[in-house]
Amino acid sequence: MRILVVGGTGLIGSHVVDVLRERGHAATTLARTAGPTVDHPLDLGSASTDELRPLLAGHDGVVYATRADEQRLLRKPIYPKLRRDIVDPVVRLFTAAREQGLTCGVVMGSYYTYHDRLHPQWRLPAHHAYIRCRLEQAREGRAAAGPGLPVAVLELPFIFGRAGDRVSNWVGPLDRWARSRAPLLVPAGGTAAASARSVADVAVDALEQRRGEDIPVGDENLTWSEMITRIAGAVDRRRRVGRLPAAAVRTVARLGGAFQALGRKQSGINPAHLADLLLAELFIEPTTGRSLDPALRATFIEPTAAAGHESPRG
Known part of the structure; x- marks a missing residue:
């Protein structure tokens, strides 16, 4: 197969691209910045369907692997801006992909x-x-693709791993926190996590x-x-991790919501309801059973001054 990977220079x-080539497929890359x-250097956020058609010609499939930052603060109302960044490019991409067969x-x-x-x-x-x-x-991208172009949506949690200097955008703050002398206090909940390599294997499958x-x-x-x-x-700062009381988590979340309201700004994840997510067990069943240790070591093998480039938590 010949596959176009949009965001092909990012973490995932x-x-x-590596897995495709290892399995004998051809991969071409599209990214915002030339390198x-x-x-194909192109900003998908502003690219039209007409611009995308010739880039997709001759391909069998396409992977959309660009990042979206749910915590970025934007002026109210945030929904139209997020839709323009998250939904519209996928609709144009898969419209062009369908038209190119x-x-x-x-x-x-x-x-x-x-x-x-x-x-x-x-x-x-x-x-x-x-x-x-x-x-x-997911819904509108599939509708644009039509029945002849099946689109798998990979539902991704926290992603560990590294591709050059590319790491998930939450890595820098956690790296600094783990290396600091500040107390390590966390809520009661939890999350699923995966390596970028596992995600790539599932994508190519x-x-x-x-x-x-949905996968x-x-x-x-x-x-x-x-x-x-x-x-x-992983950063050689082993110490006890304490528990934050649920009431404290909810108070901090409410304060975050009040701060955003004062600034007439919003983030994609509403702080007023963030505590509910942090206190929940956001687990995935079944898991692959692969150990995260190799990806975790790769993520934190060195201070990540370059953190923030690609693929945060889903």
Whole structure:
């Protein structure tokens, strides 16, 4: 197969390119910034369907692996801006892919859509504009692709690993915190986590099998305490991780919401409801069973001054 990887120089996209080539497929890359490994420098956020068609010509499939930052503060109302960044480019991409006759596709999504299916009573899309946009991204992207172009949506949690200087955008703050002398205090909940390599393996499997369903991806389920303990160990600052009372977590979240309101700003994840997510066990079942240790060591092998480039938590 010949596959176009959008975001092919990012953390996950780079691993997808590697796995494709290891399995004997051809991979071409599209990224916002020109570089030695970029075949097509183009900002997908502003690219039209007409611009995308010739880039997709001759390909069998396409992978959408660009990042979306749910914590970025924007002026109210945030939903139209997030939709423009998250939903619209995918619709244009898969419209062009359908018109060029592509037969498989993958979108790197978020595990929040998985948890919305499991827990509709949480009303996640009503509370969080980012999650609403992720749901619309999957639904409208598939509608644009049509029945002849199955699109697998990989529902991704926290992603560990490294591709050159590319790491997840939450790595820098956690790296500094783990190396500091500040107390390590965390909520009671937890999260699924996966390596960028595992995500790439699942993505290429989906392309080869022309899968078109939602695919949650997780290597391990970790409580926040387990996750921070392992990060502290990776940076050789092993120490006790304490528990934050739920009341304290909720108070801090409410204060964050009040601060945003005063500044007339919003983030994709609403701070007023963030405590509910932090205190929940956002686990994925089943997991792959792969150990995160190699990816965790690669993530924190050196101070990550370059952190913040690619692929945060889903």
